[in-house]
Amino acid sequence: MKHKTLIILTPGFPEHEGDSTCIPPQQVFVKALKELHPELNIVVLTFQYPFFSREYEWHGVRVIAFGHPSNSRIIRRFTGLKVLTVLHKLHKESHIIGMLSFWLGKCAYIGNMFAKKYDLKHYTWLLGQDAKAGNKYFAKAKPTADRLIALSDFLVREFTKNYGITPAHVIPVGIDVTRFKKSYAKRDIDIVGAGSLIPLKQYNVFLEVIAMLKISMPDIKAVIVGDGSEMKHLKKMVTALDLADNISFTGRLAHDEVLQWMQRSKVFVHTSNYEGFGAVCLEALYAGAQVVSFVKPMDAAIENWHIAADKQTMVKRLEKILTSQETTYQSVLPFTIERNVKAMVKLFDQSEAATVRILPAMASKERLVLK
Template identity: 55%
Template sequence: MRPMPDALVILSPGFAASEADTTCLPAQQAFVLALKQECPDLDIIILSFQYPFKRSEYLWNGVKVFAFGGKSRSGLYRLLTWLRVWLRLRKLHRQYSIIGLLSFWLGEAAFVGSHFARLKGLKHYSWLLGQDAKAGNKYARWIKPRGDDLIALSDALRAEYQKNYGIAPAYVIPNGVLPGSFPDTGGERDIDILGVGSLIPLKRYHLFAELIHQLKESQPNIKAVICGDGPEMQNLKNLIERLGLGDNLVLKGELPHPQVLALMQRSRVFMHTSEYEGFSTVCLEALFAGAQVVSFVKAMDAQIPNWHVVGTSAEMLAAVVSILQYGHHDCKPVIPYPIADNAKAIMRLYGYKD
């Protein structure tokens, strides 16, 4: 009888609907690609709970994806989605030698995955990726994970989870970037300041616009761009009009990921005004693109080159002014955490060697 192939099962609330869908969780897409590159003989299988919205099975860059089309519905619909995931896990367990389960976020995927892993005696890890480390996460109460079951995306997330739940995640494994995904743009830096992210209150893009308004007083021709879409779009448009920034701040909306990376390569400063982050992948991408990053959140205890962490909006303004006026012309790519190393670190937890 032929041995069953080894497989790692990844559970996630969503995943790319196709290889052209570059805007859905690009950090997780990059991680899966790195995992595939590092472990070519391992079958990677993704179970996506809510998005894509249509139930389907498909290949994404050679990775098998099962989409359950939950559409973020609640009540019985959500329970039905969980049941379908459970039945698929049972079938996969008969077809593959599963080395373990990995859940993106400590949420519903981790809830289903942890119970299945416990029943079958499999390894399961939940990767804390952001707001799931905050207080009030019902899944943390329901699952009651041990520290050894948890991977934190950053030192800051590890500390946040420990503060809120009294348990320190045993592992810190950050995300990273795929160097090959960056286009060749020729090296011209014609954008002074760039912001990238969902237009939601947490990201505080109103503060971004207000800082551009202050910078305009001394630099009337300053050029800034924001990439992203969300419920705050109209409010932001109104603010830009009220502040008279029509010639200084452009809202690009949601763009394909390669276009976002190209804009990063054209930018001098990447300004990240979010009040809370697990470990912003866009900041890491901007560093690799050669931009200087300015943010409020210090994700890792260690200092990262070309990343300026500030405490107030006044400090952010001063840091940006310093960069724009006095240099910081080092545009060499910075890769603090190579994504291949991160993929290897994950696989070591499962004791897997390709």
């Protein structure tokens, strides 16, 4: 009897179980999927990362990597053919119940091509910048609304605006609450930011916000966790804005260490001007911090998550949070990874078309809506 198999296509995947920094939200999802559905044969095909080509096991999940140390354009050009060869082999040896592609990119293009040939269910999970205008794979993959899953309401609007198609499903990011250690540490950090130090994340704005707050709060303490191309520029800004006593950089840290910084902070500030759904924001909420960001991922309000229209509004909101005696720091979990996995599995179980949508927790109960 052939095993029920779900195939996941992704540009990258952790090279071993200790690789916590490679697409953390997606690896959390796959791990939870396997734990909640041990009977399901999950096969991950990862196109670019790790930079080697071989098969290995990750938390009981079969992973087939097609990477190469050089990762050159010529090498990547043949990746699709190699993936198709393996897909054909998997189709012969197992019962494929469906395919899931992370991002609308080459994975979705290959996945859609194969799924059409064998009349298989194939969903594409829109995870961020793939919803922006100019994605060349939209025309190649030709996705339909009923086969698109958006990570957030924000991405539904973004994709609809840019491509005239409204993704039918919304399944947000999830976090692994078991990664959080019990913390007795004082919240001795006022503000923390975490992520890749790249222009999109606007850490220059983060520094400007701290500089503005310093006027009324001269002893404010902030930490930036992460590394990236903007590091040198940001350190120059710290000197120029006279923030050497107020800002510190940790560099790149293991995921567990990032969570510990969140548990020490009062507010997590996310200055990105575009974000599908920042898992770091959900992690900060669960760590007990307040969250302030520019982008509102979901239409429904999320407890302790504040949205600022601009830099000035962000400063005012932070001043209020940090100086108010009424501010509390309790753990908030708007979405559970178990509910997200349940929603995803529902899509592959449904014999008829149904819309899956997850709403934030209301009265401490997250909601899954099937239409």
